[in-house]
Amino acid sequence: MxxxxxxxxxxxxxxxxxxxxxxxxxxxxxxxxxxxxxxxxxxxxxxxxxxxxxxxxxxxxxxxxxxxxxxxxxxxxxxxxxxATIASANGRMGQTNQKGTFLEGPNPDAVVFDTAGENxxxxxxxxxxxxxxxxxxxxxxxxxxxxxxxxxxxxxxxxxxxxxxxxxxxxxxxxxxxxxxxxxxVARLGPDPLIDAGRAAEDRFVASVTKKPTPIALLLMDQNVVAGIGNVYRAELLFRARQNPHTPGRLVPEEHVRHLWHDWAKLLRLGVETGQMMTMDDLDPEAYRAALANRADRHWVYKREGLPCRVCGTNIVLEELGARKLYWCPYCQA
Structure with a gap:
């Protein structure tokens, strides 16, 4: 999807x-x-x-x-x-939406063929x-x-x-x-940080999450809670936050929920700029280009079931939650 x-x-x-x-x-x-x-x-x-x-x-x-x-x-x-979000000759990006804001262009050195055709x-x-x-x-x-x-x-x-x-x-x-x-x-949808990155949208997301007993992994996929997150971004956001996917939303500390919102805004903007769901940070230039070219090199846990975690070495787990596949590290996200 x-x-x-x-x-x-x-x-x-x-x-x-x-x-x-x-x-x-x-x-x-x-x-x-x-x-x-x-x-x-x-x-x-x-x-x-x-x-x-x-x-x-x-x-x-x-x-x-x-x-x-x-x-x-x-x-x-x-x-x-x-x-329109790809940088033009003058480096200016196209309007994002009715807010009329602009995104910064991608690094031209990052223009890489994607073997899976994702970008x-x-x-x-x-x-x-x-x-x-x-x-x-x-x-x-x-x-x-x-x-x-x-x-x-x-x-x-x-x-x-x-x-x-x-x-x-x-x-x-x-x-x-x-x-x-x-x-x-639109009123039934949760906030989208590319449309409104302001505090009110963040607070709305935080309030929706922290009042519910539903596992955080299900809440991130609920389009009434936050708009746009699918299976890939859900798994990667939770790993990046070292958040157990089964924790009820109301038990996730507020600062963790706010971190998820800001990280989602960051990854969404990057995805729009590159056309790729790049979720790994702090890569050297060679590794970054490899990740742009090959989906298997740009995710922490998604579709890596049975493979060692890139951080701790524990095998990544695949389970079904809410009729969707959930990928996570049982050690880093314990």
């Missing part, structure tokens, strides 16, 4: 390539025909993300809400201008006709012979301008909403 950094990156693809343009919409598979007809021919005015939810605004106060879920993905094709750093530069898939992993395809390309597979909705198209497949949710309905969806 795409985690928060991926959804922010996808939204910024729309911000860079679609906002300000008239968009034609249709549903090749037919399941979203009525919704597509509602937004067809309207100019896109906004693109926002909150956690794992994305909202595309159109003229007339019409919004398209998309939640990719486990299997959803966007495919972009055409004259693609890459992710899109190889596509920095001028627009070109190409394909790009954006879900949990971002993968480039080959050059296009014709534009627009024929839809491939079960495309729920295609959004098309004169120069670029975006095809959505397999989402959990795809619906047209009015502003009040959008606000109702």
């Amino acid at each position: 795409p985690e928060g950094h991926s959804v922010h990156r996808i939204t910024r693809q729309f911000e860079r390539n679609f906002v300000g343009h008239v968009v034609h919409a249709w549903s090749p598979q037919g399941r979203f025909a009525l919704g597509a007809a509602e937004i067809d021919g309207r100019r896109m005015t906004d693109a926002r993300a909150v956690g794992k939810q994305m909202f595309l605004g159109f003229e007339g106060d019409v919004w398209l809400r998309v939640h990719l879920g486990m299997y959803g993905a966007w495919d972009f094709a055409g004259d693609i201008r890459m992710d 899109s750093l190889t596509s920095i530069g001028a627009p070109r006709k190409a394909r790009l898939r954006m879900s949990e992993s971002e993968k480039e395809g080959g050059d296009l012979a014709t534009f627009p390309p024929e839809p491939v597979g079960q495309v729920r909705v295609r959004l098309l301008t004169d120069t670029i198209c975006a095809d959505l497949r397999g989402p959990t949710a795809c619906e047209v909403l009015d502003p009040a309905q959008v606000e109702a969806v």
Whole structure:
């Protein structure tokens, strides 16, 4: 399932390539025909993300809400201008959201091919006709012979301008909403530090965690508690905090909860900048480049069950919690 950094990156693809343009919409598979007809021919005015939810605004106060879920993905094709959060020639990053803040650009020395195709750093530069898939992993395809390309597979909705198209497949949710309905969806979500890094959002997260008897590992995955954290970031955040995943939220010291919030903000920003869930700190340049290139080298515990902990040597444990896989070190996180 795409985690928060991926959804922010996808939204910024729309911000860079679609906002300000008239968009034609249709549903090749037919399941979203009525919704597509509602937004067809309207100019896109906004693109926002909150956690794992994305909202595309159109003229007339019409919004398209998309939640990719486990299997959803966007495919972009055409004259693609890459992710607005990648540093441009002047080093300035694209707007994150309605707050209008900017992120610092990644170190240009960190531009590394990812063997798993998790990032899109190889596509920095001028627009070109190409394909790009954006879900949990971002993968480039080959050059296009014709534009627009024929839809491939079960495309729920295609959004098309004169120069670029975006095809959505397999989402959990795809619906047209009015502003009040959008606000109702957002109100149910926990805070997202990329939207609001202020004290009020932090306090809201802390209050949600410290009043509940639910294990902290489940709370971090609850989108009503905090928006955007998935299985990878959950495991890595808890290890980085040396926090036992089974501790009830109300028994986790407040300073530990605040540390989790700030660490999540840090990792989320890094994930948006690089397109990768980089969770290891203090690596030398060679190790950092290796980690960018290979997913197995950039996590402390995720998918390392049975392997020795990078810190203490104890074998990493894999268990099921809340119908999801949980990876943790029983010594470091005792």
